[in-house]
Amino acid sequence: MGLFADKYPDVPYEEKLRLWEEVKADVRFPSVQYGCYECGICVAACPSARFYDFSPRKIAQAAGREDVELIYEQMNDDVWNCSQCFSCNRCPRQNSPGGLITILREVAVKNGLKSAKQALEGYSRIIYKIMGTGTQVSPDMLQPDAFPDWGPQVREVSADLELWRRALPPETHHTVSTGWQVDDKTVIELYLIWHHTGVMDMIAEVDEGLHMILNDVMEEKLEEAGYET
Amino acid sequence: MTATAGIIPYDAVNTSSSRKFERMAEYAPEDFHKHLFELEAEGEWIVQRVPEPYVEVMTKYGRKKKIPLELSWHHKSCGQCGHIPGYSTAIFWLNRKLNFKYLDPTDQTSCTAWNYYASATSNAAAQAGVAMRNFAAAYETGYYPIIHCGTSYGHYKETREELLHHAELRHQVRDIMRKLGKAMVMPEEIVHYSEWVHVVRDRIAANQTRDFSQISVAVHPACHYYKLVQEDAIYDPDIYGGQRTATVSALIVALGAQVRDYSTWFDCCGFGFRHILVQRDFTRSFATLRKIQVMKDEADPDVVITHDTGCVTTLDKSQFVGKAHGFNVGVPVMSDAQFAALAMGAHPYRVCQLHWHSTDYRPLLEKMGIDHERAWAEFQDDLKRLKNGEKEYLTWEDVDA
Numbered sequence: 001m002g003l004f005a006d007k008y009p010d011v012p013y014e015e016k017l018r019l020w021e022e023v024k025a026d027v028r029f030p031s032v033q034y035g036c037y038e039c040g041i042c043v044a045a046c047p048s049a050r051f052y053d054f055s056p057r058k059i060a061q062a063a064g065r066e067d068v069e070l071i072y073e074q075m076n077d078d079v080w081n082c083s084q085c086f087s088c089n090r091c092p093r094q095n096s097p098g099g100l101i102t103i104l105r106e107v108a109v110k111n112g113l114k115s116a117k118q119a120l121e122g123y124s125r126i127i128y129k130i131m132g133t134g135t136q137v138s139p140d141m142l143q144p145d146a147f148p149d150w151g152p153q154v155r156e157v158s159a160d161l162e163l164w165r166r167a168l169p170p171e172t173h174h175t176v177s178t179g180w181q182v183d184d185k186t187v188i189e190l191y192l193i194w195h196h197t198g199v200m201d202m203i204a205e206v207d208e209g210l211h212m213i214l215n216d217v218m219e220e221k222l223e224e225a226g227y228e229t
Numbered sequence: 230m231t232a233t234a235g236i237i238p239y240d241a242v243n244t245s246s247s248r249k250f251e252r253m254a255e256y257a258p259e260d261f262h263k264h265l266f267e268l269e270a271e272g273e274w275i276v277q278r279v280p281e282p283y284v285e286v287m288t289k290y291g292r293k294k295k296i297p298l299e300l301s302w303h304h305k306s307c308g309q310c311g312h313i314p315g316y317s318t319a320i321f322w323l324n325r326k327l328n329f330k331y332l333d334p335t336d337q338t339s340c341t342a343w344n345y346y347a348s349a350t351s352n353a354a355a356q357a358g359v360a361m362r363n364f365a366a367a368y369e370t371g372y373y374p375i376i377h378c379g380t381s382y383g384h385y386k387e388t389r390e391e392l393l394h395h396a397e398l399r400h401q402v403r404d405i406m407r408k409l410g411k412a413m414v415m416p417e418e419i420v421h422y423s424e425w426v427h428v429v430r431d432r433i434a435a436n437q438t439r440d441f442s443q444i445s446v447a448v449h450p451a452c453h454y455y456k457l458v459q460e461d462a463i464y465d466p467d468i469y470g471g472q473r474t475a476t477v478s479a480l481i482v483a484l485g486a487q488v489r490d491y492s493t494w495f496d497c498c499g500f501g502f503r504h505i506l507v508q509r510d511f512t513r514s515f516a517t518l519r520k521i522q523v524m525k526d527e528a529d530p531d532v533v534i535t536h537d538t539g540c541v542t543t544l545d546k547s548q549f550v551g552k553a554h555g556f557n558v559g560v561p562v563m564s565d566a567q568f569a570a571l572a573m574g575a576h577p578y579r580v581c582q583l584h585w586h587s588t589d590y591r592p593l594l595e596k597m598g599i600d601h602e603r604a605w606a607e608f609q610d611d612l613k614r615l616k617n618g619e620k621e622y623l624t625w626e627d628v629d630a
Contacts, residue, residue: 045495138311150549168582168622169318179308
């Protein structure tokens with residue numbers, strides 16, 4: 001087996017090429033990928049490179065060479081290690097390996113790659129929270145079983161959560177299931193944006209069950225507000 | 230290895246050198262303002278002007294950026310409001326104490342960028358749609374958006390770049406805004422609240438009631454503040470010789486505290502968006518080994534100050550595991566807003582809400598001359614009154630009583 005053997009021989013080359021063409025067609029692609037002269041500054045700055053077998057340089061290089069096989073492998077095996085900090089934007093060629101990875105991830109999600117679904121297992125509660133309430137993080141997520149490595153302080157917070165939330169001076173913060181109080185009309189506008197931009201279809205690819213639940217919740221709210229669904 | 234007097238590298242913030250490094254205009258990215266106003270002239274969008282009074286600051290390539298003092302529409306942060314609400318409370322408190330009019334809206338969605346960077350279950354059009362929806366909502370009130378979260382701020386700067394340069398994206402978002410009955414509005418500047426804190430730092434210092442001269446600080450700058458759309462961040466030749474963003478550090482200097490440098494200043498905190506939720510070993514390892522332990526070993530600060538939701542959360546919460554492993558950790562973490570509020574005499578629990586933080590902050594409060602036991606007893610009395618129905622909520626009048 002060669003050093004650069006094809007790790008996904010069962011996937012036809014045409015399919016790998018199609019996905020790469022989809023990445024290149026993204027409106028942001030021209031501004032995240034110029035050329036790479038392999039200086040490695042991105043790797044030096046990258047937090048993920050310290051702990052994972054991960055290299056933003058290799059991803060930028062593969063894209064620069066249009067190595068379709070390697071790009072497909074990276075889209076499955078590597079892109080989810082990126083911590084999206086954009087430290088790699090210090091690239092002297094003004095590439096953004098982090099930005100390229102964002103696009104690679106989106107294409108992976110949109111096309112229902114198994115690796116994307118696996119990477120997002122355990123994450124669906126966040127998607128449900130943002131879609132259902134208009135905020136991504138809420139006080140009631142602070143439960144000891146959700147953050148066991150944050151120590152016993154999380155238990156203290158969760159024990160007195162409702163009371164502590166009422167002890168906040170900003171009027172919009174008297175919430176437990178949302179980060180702040182969000183108007184119903186505002187949540188509906190968020191739904192409509194996600195409907196009209198194809199995001200609901202992306203969620204369907206990642207988690208069909210979640211998509212069904214969200215669709216039901218959203219359709220009900222839209223109908224109540226007099227929108228056609 | 231522990232830091233000892235004489236080798237603590239705290240002078241970086243006062244760097245000055247005979248060697249001048251000036252960022253030359255021909256290497257600077259284009260000034261987005263030109264295209265911003267051209268598109269307004271072509272009828273593509275409305276540019277919401279920064280209201281007066283404003284202060285002009287210098288950005289990375291010597292350009293000017295307007296920072297409004299008041300009439301601000303506060304674009305809140307999910308993680309701040311949800312998990313570390315003393316952060317947002319302190320921002321509002323500072324506005325109130327400095328007599329600046331502001332709005333805390335309910336017609337505001339999350340920027341959704343945490344979800345976007347974590348899961349990629351979104352796309353450029355959806356993200357731009359969310360940004361423009363929030364900007365339109367601010368415009369409808371006549372108040373100017375000021376962004377609480379570093380991630381929201383960096384993401385909205387990115388989104389502005391995409392909308393400026395891609396007509397098809399702009400038109401797709403315009404069609405969506407029409408369906409929502411909203412105008413296409415782009416603010417003249419995208420302003421982070423820490424930039425507002427930066428421009429009012431002398432007013433904060435003028436109202437300082439607690440002596441911070443013995444307080445040493447390690448500053449952690451947020452990646453999404455200065456690494457995304459790099460030219461649009463505050464730089465000042467008097468702070469780090471203009472070689473690093475001045476935001477946060479300049480405030481610390483103004484409050485008379487000591488800024489201590491450390492070798493991993495430019496490193497990310499390790500938040501990771503998705504990682505802090507489902508690949509947590511990465512986040513806590515990076516935060517401990519590359520940030521907190523380095524700060525402790527090299528600078529031994531009394532406190533870590535930063536200006537982003539994810540950074541406060543990561544650096545504060547990750548220390549429990551570090552402690553369990555016997556690493557050199559145990560430095561409290563808070564935002565510049567909470568630090569500034571404490572300088573101005575804010576209650577550590579009613580305003581700064583430090584009980585939501587994990588790493589022990591009490592030694593710091595003692596060094597600031599704050600009787601934290603009395604303050605906690607006062608807060609417990611507040612909670613009793615809420616519990617027995619005497620009051621439904623703690624109010625702004627209560628916190629300043």
